[in-house]
Amino acid sequence: MEMDWLLLAEVSLAGLGTGGLYALTALAFVIIYKATRVVNLAIGEILMLGAYAFFGLAAGWALPWWVAALGALAVAGVFGAVVERTIIRPMLGESPISVFMVTVGLGSMLVGVVELIWTADPHRLPEFMPNTPILIGDAFLAPKIGYGFMVAAAVIAVFVLLFRFWRGGVALRATASDQAAAYSVGINVPGVFSLAWIVACMVAAGAGILVGSIGGISSTMGVFGLSVLVVVIVGGLDSVPGALVAGLLVGLVEALAGAYLGGEFKLLATFSLLVAVLMVHPYGLFGTREIERL
Amino acid sequence: MRIATAKETYAADEALFDTAVQRVWFAILLAALALFPFLADQYWLFLAGLAAINVISVTGLNILTGYTGLVSLGQAAFMGVGAYTVAVMEARLGTPVLLNLLGGGLVAAGVGMVFGLPSLRVKGLYLAIATIAASFILHFVFANWTSVTRGVSGINVPPAAFFGMALDTPFKLYWLIMPITVLLLLGAANLFRTRVGRAFIAVRDRDISAEVLGIPLLRTKLTSFALASFYAGVAGGLWAYFFRVVTPESFPLLLSIFLLAAIIVGGMGTILGGILGAVFMTLVPEFLKLLVGFVTPVWPDAAVHLSPVRTVVFGAMIVGFLIFEPQGLAEMWRRTRRFFHLWPFKT
Amino acid sequence: MGADAAPATPVLEVENLSLSFGGIRALNGVSFAVQPGSITSVIGPNGAGKTSLFNSISGFYKSTGTVRVDGKPIDHLHPPERAKLGLARSFQNIALFRGMTVLDNIKLGRHAHMKTGLLDALFYFGRARREEVELRREVEERIIDFLEIDHIRKAPVASLPYGLQKRVELARALAMRPRLLMLDEPVAGMNREETEDMARFILDVREEWGVPVLMVEHDMGMVMDISDHVVVLNFGQMIAQGTPREVQANPEVAAAYLGTGDVADLRRRVAAETRLPETREVA
Numbered sequence: 001m002e003m004d005w006l007l008l009a010e011v012s013l014a015g016l017g018t019g020g021l022y023a024l025t026a027l028a029f030v031i032i033y034k035a036t037r038v039v040n041l042a043i044g045e046i047l048m049l050g051a052y053a054f055f056g057l058a059a060g061w062a063l064p065w066w067v068a069a070l071g072a073l074a075v076a077g078v079f080g081a082v083v084e085r086t087i088i089r090p091m092l093g094e095s096p097i098s099v100f101m102v103t104v105g106l107g108s109m110l111v112g113v114v115e116l117i118w119t120a121d122p123h124r125l126p127e128f129m130p131n132t133p134i135l136i137g138d139a140f141l142a143p144k145i146g147y148g149f150m151v152a153a154a155v156i157a158v159f160v161l162l163f164r165f166w167r168g169g170v171a172l173r174a175t176a177s178d179q180a181a182a183y184s185v186g187i188n189v190p191g192v193f194s195l196a197w198i199v200a201c202m203v204a205a206g207a208g209i210l211v212g213s214i215g216g217i218s219s220t221m222g223v224f225g226l227s228v229l230v231v232v233i234v235g236g237l238d239s240v241p242g243a244l245v246a247g248l249l250v251g252l253v254e255a256l257a258g259a260y261l262g263g264e265f266k267l268l269a270t271f272s273l274l275v276a277v278l279m280v281h282p283y284g285l286f287g288t289r290e291i292e293r294l
Numbered sequence: 295m296r297i298a299t300a301k302e303t304y305a306a307d308e309a310l311f312d313t314a315v316q317r318v319w320f321a322i323l324l325a326a327l328a329l330f331p332f333l334a335d336q337y338w339l340f341l342a343g344l345a346a347i348n349v350i351s352v353t354g355l356n357i358l359t360g361y362t363g364l365v366s367l368g369q370a371a372f373m374g375v376g377a378y379t380v381a382v383m384e385a386r387l388g389t390p391v392l393l394n395l396l397g398g399g400l401v402a403a404g405v406g407m408v409f410g411l412p413s414l415r416v417k418g419l420y421l422a423i424a425t426i427a428a429s430f431i432l433h434f435v436f437a438n439w440t441s442v443t444r445g446v447s448g449i450n451v452p453p454a455a456f457f458g459m460a461l462d463t464p465f466k467l468y469w470l471i472m473p474i475t476v477l478l479l480l481g482a483a484n485l486f487r488t489r490v491g492r493a494f495i496a497v498r499d500r501d502i503s504a505e506v507l508g509i510p511l512l513r514t515k516l517t518s519f520a521l522a523s524f525y526a527g528v529a530g531g532l533w534a535y536f537f538r539v540v541t542p543e544s545f546p547l548l549l550s551i552f553l554l555a556a557i558i559v560g561g562m563g564t565i566l567g568g569i570l571g572a573v574f575m576t577l578v579p580e581f582l583k584l585l586v587g588f589v590t591p592v593w594p595d596a597a598v599h600l601s602p603v604r605t606v607v608f609g610a611m612i613v614g615f616l617i618f619e620p621q622g623l624a625e626m627w628r629r630t631r632r633f634f635h636l637w638p639f640k641t
Numbered sequence: 642m643g644a645d646a647a648p649a650t651p652v653l654e655v656e657n658l659s660l661s662f663g664g665i666r667a668l669n670g671v672s673f674a675v676q677p678g679s680i681t682s683v684i685g686p687n688g689a690g691k692t693s694l695f696n697s698i699s700g701f702y703k704s705t706g707t708v709r710v711d712g713k714p715i716d717h718l719h720p721p722e723r724a725k726l727g728l729a730r731s732f733q734n735i736a737l738f739r740g741m742t743v744l745d746n747i748k749l750g751r752h753a754h755m756k757t758g759l760l761d762a763l764f765y766f767g768r769a770r771r772e773e774v775e776l777r778r779e780v781e782e783r784i785i786d787f788l789e790i791d792h793i794r795k796a797p798v799a800s801l802p803y804g805l806q807k808r809v810e811l812a813r814a815l816a817m818r819p820r821l822l823m824l825d826e827p828v829a830g831m832n833r834e835e836t837e838d839m840a841r842f843i844l845d846v847r848e849e850w851g852v853p854v855l856m857v858e859h860d861m862g863m864v865m866d867i868s869d870h871v872v873v874l875n876f877g878q879m880i881a882q883g884t885p886r887e888v889q890a891n892p893e894v895a896a897a898y899l900g901t902g903d904v905a906d907l908r909r910r911v912a913a914e915t916r917l918p919e920t921r922e923v924a
Contacts, residue, residue, distance in 0.1 A: 039419045090617050096418055097365050101558055102616050104551055108609030115602035226426070233423050268434040271427035275412065278424050282415040304777040310765075484765035488773060489748075489755045491762065495740050496749055503736035506699045508724030508753030508817065517759060563740060 009139040011259040012252060017145035019251020020152040021207055021214075025224070026231040026243035027156060028203040033237050034176035035196035038088060039100040042107035043204055044225015050076045050205020051125065051212030051221065052114050058126045065128035069209055073202045080201030084194050107222060115219045122218035129213060148210040155206060156244065163240065168195055176238065227254065230270045234277045236287020246285060249273075310483055327476070331468045339464035343536055345576040346475040347529050352556045352572040353482050353565065354525025359554065360562035361491065362518040363498030364413055364421060368406075368428035369526050370549035374436060376402040376527025377534040377544065381449040382442060384534070391454045391461075391470065391535070398531030399524040405432070406523020413515045429547045436542035448541030451534045461535065471532050478525060483565050485521075494518055498563075555612045561624030570623040578611070579604050649677050650712045652821050652853050653698070653728075658706035660690075660697050660877075667693040668704065669877045675821060675870075680847060680854045682864045684888075685874035686897060691857040692733055694874070695825050699723060699730060710820065725753035727820025731810040731827060733857075737798040743809050744794045747780050750816030784812050787849070788842060804835040811842060815850070822846060824856040828863060836860060840867055865889065873897065 025047055032040045040046075053075040058068035087106060091099045134146040163169040174182040175192045183189050208217075211224055231250045235242025250270050257269035283289050301307045311317045331339060355369045376398035383394040409428040413421055436443050443449065453462035454470060461467045485491040493514045496504035505511050534540050552575065560571020582604055586596045615622060651674035660668040668690045675681045683691050697704035700720040708715055710726050718726070729750070737746050755776070761769035785791050788808055793801060798809060807827060814822055827843065828836040840863050846852055858864050864871065865885040873881040873888055875897040881888055888894055 039422075087613060087617065094616070094620065097359070097363075097422075097562075098558070098616050098620060100365075100419060100422065101554065102613055105555070105609040105612030105616070108551075109606050109613070110609075112602040112604070112606030112609060115605065116599055120602070229423055229426070233420060237419070264434065264437065267430045271430045275424060275427050275431075278412055278416050278420060282417075282420065284420075304781065305770075305774045308773055308777055481763035484769075485762045487765060488757050488762040488769050489752050490757060490759055492741065492745055492749045493752055495745075496738050496752075499738040499740050500736050502701065503732060504738075504749075505720045506696075506701055506724060506730065507750060507813070508721045509749075510719070510721045521759065 006138055007259070009137070010141070011255050013136060013139055013141045014145055015252040015255025016248055017141060017149040017251070018255065019248035020149035020156075021211055021247075022228055022231045022251050023244045023247025024152040024156060024210075025204055025207040025228045026235065026247050027159060027240065028200040028207065029228060029232050030235075030238065030240055030243045031172070031196050031200040031203070033232070034240075035172050036084075036088065036193050037096070037099075038103065039096065039237065040103045040200075041100055041225070041229070042103040042110065043200075043228055044222035045107035045110040046076065046079070046201050046204040047208035047211065047224060048114060048217070048219070048222045049079065049110055050201075050208030051217045052118060052208075053205065054209045054212065055118070055123055055125055055217055059123070065126060068126075069206075072205055072209060076201040076205030077198045080197040080199075081194055083201075084197035088197065089190070089193065107225075111219050111222060118219075120219045122216050124216050125209070125213045127213070142214075144214045148214055151210060152207070155203065159203070160240065168192075172196060226267070227270060230274045232284075233274055234284055236284030238288050239284065239286035242284055242286030308487060310480075310487065324476070327472055331465050336464055339468055341576065341580060343464050343467055343471050345573045346471045347532050347536060348553070348556065348572040348576050349569050350475055350478050350532070351526050351529035352553050352560070353479060353568040354522040354529070355553050356557045356560075356562065356565070356568040357482060357485070357494065357525070358518050358522035360557050360564070360567070361486070361498060362494040362515065363501075364410075364515060364518060365418070365554075366425045366519075366522065367422055367547065367550045367554065368409055368425035368432075369522065369553045370545040370547065371429045371432040372402045372406050372523040372526035373530030373533060373549070374432060374540075374542075374545035375405045375523075376530030377540045378436060378443055378449070378530075379527065380531035380534045381451045381540045384451055384454070385449055391456060395474070395528050395531040398534075399527040402527025402530065403520040403524040406519045406526070407516050410516050410519030410523075413519065414512050426547065429550060433542055433545075436545075443542070446542060448539055448544070451538045451540060453538065454535040467536060470535070474528065474532065478528065479565060479569065482525075482568075486565075490517070495563075552608075555608070557622075559611055559615045559622055561622030564624045566627065567622050567624035570627065574623060575611075578607065582607060651675055651709075652677050652711060653855065654707075654709040654712075655694075655698065656707040656709070658694070658697055658704050658708065660693055660702055660704040666877050668697065670706070671874065671877075671879045672706075673870075673872045673879065673882055675853050675855050678847065678851060678853055679869040680843065680856070680867055681870040681872065682868040683855070683857045683872045683874060684859070684861070684864055688876075689874040689897075690877040691874055692825060693877075695730065695823055695857060698823065699728060721753060724817060727818055728823060729814040729817035729819035729821070730823035731807070731814050731825055733825040733829070735803075735806050735810060737806055737809060737813075739797070739799040741798065742795050743790065743798055743801070743812075744777075744780070744785075746798055746809055747784060747812045747816050748776055750813040751776055751780075751818070754818055780812075780816060784815050787845070788812050788815075804831050804838075807831070807839065808842070811839075811846075815846065819850075819852045822852050822854045824854065824858075826857055826859065828858065828860050836863060843867060 025043060029040055029043045032038055050072050053072035054068050057063050057071045058065055063071065083106065087102060088099070091102055129144055129147045131143045134141040134143055163173065171182070171187045171192050172195065174185070174187055175189055179189060211221065227250060231246045232243060234250060235246030250273065253269050253273055254266045257265040261269070277285065301312070306312070311320055330342065334342065351369060351373055355366060359365050379401040380394045380398040383389050383397055409425065412424045416424055437446055453460040454467070455461070456470065459466070461470055493504070493509045496507070496509055497511060497514050501511055530545070537544070556571035556575040557568055558571070559574060560569065561567025582600065586600050589596045619625060653675040655674070656672050658668055658671045659666065671694060673681070683694060685691055693702060696702045698708055700718060700723045710728065715723055715726065738749065741749070755772050757769040757772050761767060785794055788811065790805065790808055790812060793805060798806060801809065811824070811827065814824070824843070828839045831839065843854055843856070844867055847854060868885050871882065871885050871888040872879060873894050880893050880897060881891045
């Protein structure tokens, strides 16, 4: 059999494009995990919430797309603040199992609410990205995936810079590495918790708008979160570089498996990758190993 | 009010039901379970069967997650392994019911142990997510190993036959499902009177110290995985006889989440909690259906919204119990009991 | 019996034990022995490597050198197998299992010596029942009565005051069929009365059970009172060993304690003198 290099290139590009969105959503996940040690299984549903808020504002209220996008981010930010204050904070100090089950419950509530308001039927988001095809060499890349990737990359770059240099980002990193110490040097730790949830929910909502504009929205689009879960485990729950590298890797593996083996192999491939990485690197590729004490 | 009871031997103090009152209550409960099918209609018999199957699976998961501290989101997939094993044995081999159920349990236990292997290296939430992998990998096997599972069309299961009688109604199946449920529950309760159960709890509370005190971690964890999966496999086998068709979509990840939610709502790490949680979570959707019937005259669209409302309520119950009653229904039950034990001296 | 008694095989021999974490040497060529029937104490300033030494003997840390129990090397054995040999221990930060009653915590100590399998356990018939009842009798008659904890046997351990928790840990170690009892700071944080009780229990264990004791302890009064042999560690190295009198007279030991200006240790000793009887919850 002759190798079709062009096909391989196009599949890989599409995979990396999707991978960019995985990386963006994974970033939202990692922000919450780093600051609050909460494994947020509702990240896919928060992404869905963002997409639907955009849909409601752009299609329902007929706002210009960029106003709708800002509005959706604001909705997600408020949502993050409320959830952190009312659901997550009372769970501080509870077992990690309980805390992560709380987010599972939260995800379920979000799906139900979205179905109550917009029904379970799929919808299309208004077009707002240019649809001139992108050619890289001879390889064709679907414009939406291409532009989605670029937006994701830009947002990620901004966040990496914020982490490094902005006061809030530094406070967040300090809280992540030692809560008690952060507290004692005067960092407002509860404030950091709120900030992390607000920012992460906004990032996830932004990813939701991009994902929704590529493939449409439905109340089941939260399954996107499953692939993101694979990404953060493979990359390491508390690692930003891990989220980025693993996001691209998972996107690539999924696309290759889908194209060469068949659509039903996508999840099998990513979850096999997950098991393989865990057996070799129990804390992911870049995660911090927890030191065990007697 | 309860009066103190004196015991004369250590064996009496180690008994499962350690007071005469408890033994009487247990006898009354068994009698009620035996009388139930003669008083209930088809609908309630169906619900009882479904609830009992869920009780078995939830109790298995409770052994693993509630008692051993290993979170699993693969329990539904292990039910699937049991269901497929029973379906294949029944439809292809025609072996006896009890043997099929045992087979379903054992095969599921074997598969569960394989997926429990990462627990050697991976802990806590990493493990929880690794078990999601079990869900998807097994789903893939169910859907694609067509020579055995018949792929997406699934397997039709003939009714269970017991001494020549086809168990094809909820009434007849009740007599298969309920005794097995009671036996498996007694087994689980017994477990925690012995070294095996103590080792599970020790691993949950402080795994490293447990190791230094003489408890081999890997073996204990794998035993717990095997046992939880055995319970799942038997539950799945009964499920196959109950619904008479097994497809890859029968055991989704959502079912695993449902089972985990049941132990949270019921109370983690107590046998009673598993029972209460499973029954409660099985009945809530039915209760909502009832409610929709009531409000339809004033809100004609109610039926349309039943499914999303159910989804919201499901999530809200998990969140609500975790925040307001983290010990679950079992703790509410204990409080009620204590109230009556002390009454009328302290209220 | 002292260290210079009959040349019997030592219960525990530690030979040239070294342990590193990354670049830090936590233990450096430590060698000593515990004679049958003796009480041996390991002392030293904070961070001297005492608990690391215990964890290495238990097999939790992978160290180099040789550890022998009754003359046989155990370096290839995993922690549970070492526990089964009778290396029974308590922990500095109290490692009781909070989800279990006092009775179950104690019974857990016997785990490695019991044979009940999964099937026996599910049916609670035959062996499971026999073993459990036998164990219960022994725990009640030999351990619970002995340590005077019969009033709390059914209490959840999390609800107990600190001193009692330490006693339950000792009970659990006794249930392990100890060949050597390893106690990590058995009286840390106790008031004087509780300390005296614990010292009496340790002496009684030695008398009635004939089990030698190896302990890490900061309370110098107790160490000098009840030990036959004292081993002094500082910065992972053994700087002295001998009878309490010999060790006390050793100038290097005094320097290790005073010269390093171990403020924490001083403060603790002052606190031990002034502490009121109290209970305290342990995280």
